[in-house]
Amino acid sequence: MSRICLVIPSNRFDQYFIQLPLDAVTAAGQLRAQGHTVAVWDQRLQEAPDGQDFDLLVVFSAIADRAQCYPLELEPVRAAVERAAARYPAARTVAVGPHGTHLPAATRAELGVDHIACGETDSATVGAVHSLLAGADAPMLPATTTPHNLLDSPEPRPRPFPNIPLEEFAFPAYDLVPVADYTAEVISGGLPLPGPCGMVLAARGCTYGCTFCHLPFGTRMRNQPLDRVEREIDAQQSAGLDFVFFLDYVFGINRAFYGDLCARLEGRGLGWVGQTRAEVVLKNDVTAWARAGCQGMWLGAESPAIAQTGVHKRVSEAQIAEAVHKLKDAGITPFAFVLLGLPQDEACTSGRLVDWAAGLPAWFGINQLYLRPGTTLYDRLAPQYNGGTRPATWREVQEVTRRYRASYPTDLDHQQRQLEQLPNYLGNAIAPVAG
Numbered sequence: 001m002s003r004i005c006l007v008i009p010s011n012r013f014d015q016y017f018i019q020l021p022l023d024a025v026t027a028a029g030q031l032r033a034q035g036h037t038v039a040v041w042d043q044r045l046q047e048a049p050d051g052q053d054f055d056l057l058v059v060f061s062a063i064a065d066r067a068q069c070y071p072l073e074l075e076p077v078r079a080a081v082e083r084a085a086a087r088y089p090a091a092r093t094v095a096v097g098p099h100g101t102h103l104p105a106a107t108r109a110e111l112g113v114d115h116i117a118c119g120e121t122d123s124a125t126v127g128a129v130h131s132l133l134a135g136a137d138a139p140m141l142p143a144t145t146t147p148h149n150l151l152d153s154p155e156p157r158p159r160p161f162p163n164i165p166l167e168e169f170a171f172p173a174y175d176l177v178p179v180a181d182y183t184a185e186v187i188s189g190g191l192p193l194p195g196p197c198g199m200v201l202a203a204r205g206c207t208y209g210c211t212f213c214h215l216p217f218g219t220r221m222r223n224q225p226l227d228r229v230e231r232e233i234d235a236q237q238s239a240g241l242d243f244v245f246f247l248d249y250v251f252g253i254n255r256a257f258y259g260d261l262c263a264r265l266e267g268r269g270l271g272w273v274g275q276t277r278a279e280v281v282l283k284n285d286v287t288a289w290a291r292a293g294c295q296g297m298w299l300g301a302e303s304p305a306i307a308q309t310g311v312h313k314r315v316s317e318a319q320i321a322e323a324v325h326k327l328k329d330a331g332i333t334p335f336a337f338v339l340l341g342l343p344q345d346e347a348c349t350s351g352r353l354v355d356w357a358a359g360l361p362a363w364f365g366i367n368q369l370y371l372r373p374g375t376t377l378y379d380r381l382a383p384q385y386n387g388g389t390r391p392a393t394w395r396e397v398q399e400v401t402r403r404y405r406a407s408y409p410t411d412l413d414h415q416q417r418q419l420e421q422l423p424n425y426l427g428n429a430i431a432p433v434a435g
Helices: 022-033 075-087 098-102 104-111 121-133 226-238 255-265 278-282 286-291 317-329 346-350 352-359 376-381 394-407 412-420 426-430
Strands: 003-008 037-042 056-060 092-096 115-117 183-188 191-196 198-200 243-246 271-276 294-302 333-340 363-368
Touching: 003 022, 003 075, 022 037, 022 056, 022 121, 056 075, 056 121, 075 092, 075 104, 092 098, 092 104, 092 121, 098 104, 104 115, 104 394, 115 121, 183 243, 183 271, 183 294, 191 426, 198 226, 226 255, 255 286, 278 294, 278 317, 286 294, 294 317, 317 333, 333 352, 333 412, 346 352, 352 412, 363 412, 363 426, 376 394
Parallel strands: 003 037, 003 056, 056 092, 092 115, 198 243, 243 271, 271 294, 294 333, 333 363
Antiparallel strands: 183 191
């Protein structure tokens, strides 16, 4: 057996929330059940494990809550690698996460790790440990690659480690992290505030095909056994968290599964926030969500004109408005993701998006569009903004987004500043107090 330390880097979102590294504690539980000695070093909250040496350091380039919108900058991850390697110089290093999965050679060079393991982070962590203990020494794990000419990629890419069936995962090792210290947006008196909050992933995947969206869990829905979901919630409540965030990308998409889940949550004294789509809200009895403790729900609204932008998201402005009002009527605080810079978005180019956001009876968060490897929009546009070739380094990937934004027919930074002045911008509610 081996001695393994799972390393969680700091990132620029720490000023708002520090969310539970659910995939790391899941991988840790699985490895520990197999007889390994495992520690988690969450560098956002924990000092390095004392009195231990490790054979392997596994660094998460983007944990579960950041994987869908993973950052393109790897400097904080490289700093975490350097800090861990300096403390445990005899250990081999491996990186898991979306960066290595999509650009393995570039990620390995950027981070200076010995190995890259491709696939969902918890399964890739377990798979990498098994491969290395079995004698693998390839820089990219697993070593079997997808043919270069099928990828139209600057480098051959390993096939991802197969996903461990959800019913076969051992229970997460919550005891290895300071569970009660994790935070997210919680609802108090109808207002969002930063507060103690856990995380649950009842179902993985998203069956929708929005071209701008990175889906680290793929397009097939995989539900966790509901008994397991309840046990995870029990463990987090026992650790002092009476609020959780459901990371499921489309809460309510399977009405039977989520109906059973909500029935089990009634009367637990648990508050929670989730995320979903407007048309899913319109097909569900959201009063059942409220009875189950739902206090807030995020909608992927993006733009009132998103259905006309050609990114395969056919949600109308009327559906978004109806979903927001349906949530409010049920006593659930609505939140909306707003995305600046979608291709051919007339609401953004005309400035109408600002007035639309101002009129939403919901809190909203803002992102400018990133062209991320692992999305079909990136596959289509990246060569156009990189001299006709696919980017081979993360610096080139960052340049693709910079050039795309610079060529956009309106000033996205100016529009973001306008949005940030609105009273229903979430950042104004949860911004850290200067001191």
